[in-house]
Amino acid sequence: MYNDEFELTFDLADAGPKKEQRRPTLPEPEEAAVAAPPVQETRETPVSAAPENTPAPEREPEPAAEPQSTAPAAKDRTVLISGGDRGIGAAAARAFYAAGYRVAVFYHTNAEAAAALQKELPGVLAIQCDVASRASCELAFRAAEQALGRVDVLVSNAGIAQQKLFTDITPEEWQRMLDVNLSGAFHLCQLALPGMIRRKQGRILTVSSMWGQTGGSCEVHYSAAKAGLIGLTKALAKEEGPSGITVNCVAPGVIETDMMAAFTAEDKAALAEETPVGRLGTPEEVAKLLVFLAGEDAGYITGQVFGVNGGLVI
16 A cells, blocks of 8 residues: 655664645846945045155955855745645645745645645645646646746655565556656656746755665665655756756655554664664654755755764664
């Protein structure tokens, strides 16, 4: 059975190293006109001539001006989060909302969770979308872009997970895993990039998994798709860097979400014991990193994979 949400499932036996509220359209950013300061009259005063052969005083070099950012302030920026109705995606929606972003989320089937998020965060836009379908992505993205005015930040978080022996995975299950977890990011990146390239600025963030870094037993198809996201991130960062766009990846470890509901207290304690920091992670910790990577302070960071796993993968 598939779980229509990003957070990874964790096979305890193999864990660790063996043990349309439409909003007004935002204008495109414009260069601000700077008025010249008023000219003041000054009276010349006689200056005594310096003695001959007296060297002129040296002038201290003026400090170099820091480069000015043309990116809009956080309160004027927009973010689109796929799989944003619960778990890491919902935590990201809350964190970006608190930071002043205008937020749109895509959800697949959990309309009730999406409605609850909209009630919690007035003004957030929730749009139904199956990221595995190009046609669905095009319709949903068009609706988000029309409501937000533009998409400054894309968080590709939607995903599914399944635990199954590799020899039991059906071709249909394999394809569905790739369609949602990898092709979904492909669709959304292709839709978001034209506007970002035109504006010469943008942030793309993908959400992979520690299994995309190390591989997970009984999750071969999941691991393969998440590893593909890492490759997509690195290659796209090289291609889009000259256009002022950064692309980074976050790879969570064991995160405490409703996906962990089936785990007993003993299971969670065992997982926490195997984690160097001695506990499980929270969706909010992942969300805070996403907000940072989307901000201006992360402008020199691109093509990187950030593990949020408490040291479980080093």
